[in-house]
Amino acid sequence: MENYDPNMTVEELLYAIVEDETQKMHRVVNESNARLDREWEVGKAELLELKKIAVEKKRAKQAAAAALSAPLNDKENNKQQEKPSTEESKETKKKPAAKKGTAKSCPxxxxxxxxxxxxxxxxxxxxxxxxCVIGRSKAKKYVDKGVSLNQDDQVSTMHGEFIFKSGQAMFVDVGSTNGSSVMKDGEELWLEKGHETIVPQDGSLMLRVGDTILKVEYCA
Structure with missing residues (x-):
């Protein structure tokens, strides 16, 4: 109150006080705005500097990538130059080796x-x-998938079997009582137990089991 005229009326005093406070507020606001402007300029400068650094780093990476890809491109170009033409490749390409037989059974x-x-x-x-078994038995594996000679008394219950091995069919006498034989060139050759007799690919096998002579051959 010391700064105000004591002769002022109450209204004049209130007006003066409001005026002073308003000026103080303006000064505070102006100072705040000035400070914010300074901070904005500083922040803006920092952002521009960071952007500049980022651009420089990006350019450096691109340059490094280009430097690395250059030798690779040279190698690819050399490979393309060394690679023979399609026609030459067809002429010089070796034919794949024929696959071996993969049959798992034979009829x-x-x-x-x-x-x-x-x-x-x-x-x-x-x-x-x-x-596939062969014998005098009437069991399912003889009747359905083997050879059942149930009317031949000279055939053993389990006389022998046909096996498939190394791409060929073979007959094996498994230890029959009366044995097995093959007819070859007009002669009868008796087979030893366990001996594997091959069924010829281009002919037939004349096989005797008991009193039965069987003509054995491949079929489609």
């Missing part, structure tokens, strides 16, 4: 030429894992 046809089963035909298919 056989057996025809009885003599004995109690004369004129009967049997069709079997021995596989790499499962042979």
């Amino acid at each position: 056989l046809k057996l025809v009885a030429l003599s004995g109690p089963h004369k004129d009967e035909e049997f069709f079997i298919r021995p596989t790499l894992r499962v042979p």
